[in-house]
Amino acid sequence: MDSFTYVLTTNGVLFLISIIFWKFPPKKVNNIYGYRTPKAMQNQEIWNFANSNFNQAFLKYSGFSLLAALLLASITKVALSWEPMVLVALSILVSIIKTERSINDNFTDEGKRKQ
Template identity: 70%
Template sequence: MDSLIYVLTTNGLLFLLSIIFWKFPPKKINNLYGYRTFKAMQNQQIWDFANNNFNKTLLVYAGLSFLGGLVLANFSAKEITWEPMVLVMLSIIVSIIKTERALSDNFTEEGKKNNSTF
């Protein structure tokens, strides 16, 4: 498979999906679409915050992943195989970690807004 096509179908698809999620975030808590973790689904306020945070973070990291994949495809001496998929996985993992950290910083375990100041 051509390296450029491989990057477009992995990293490019993730970037396209991140744009769709960013433009059309889920409005209500559901089991089909959106950032769905136990904590994110506790109430509507957390749901909105989690999806907004995740969508923005994923958009940034998917864009970086896509650009990194294009650079790899253009400057690699040999055909790339697993590298673009690693960039996709890292984008998703980093977005999840950053969103969970933001949820922990802004909400209590009971689902209430954290008002403590540092």
């Protein structure tokens, strides 16, 4: 498979998903769509905060991932194999970690906003 095609089907799809999440965030707490962790699903206020925070981070890091993978595909002479997938995994992982830290910084364990 061509390196650019590989990048577009991994990192490009991730970026497309992040745009969909950003443009169409979930309205209510649900088990199907949105940023769903036990802490994020405690109440509607945390749900809205977590999804907004995650969507912003996910959009930013998936965009960086796509640009980095495209740059890598353009400068390398060999076919890419695992490199774009590492960028995908890092984008998702960093977005989740930043969102969870933000939730913990702004809300108590009981789901109330910190002062």
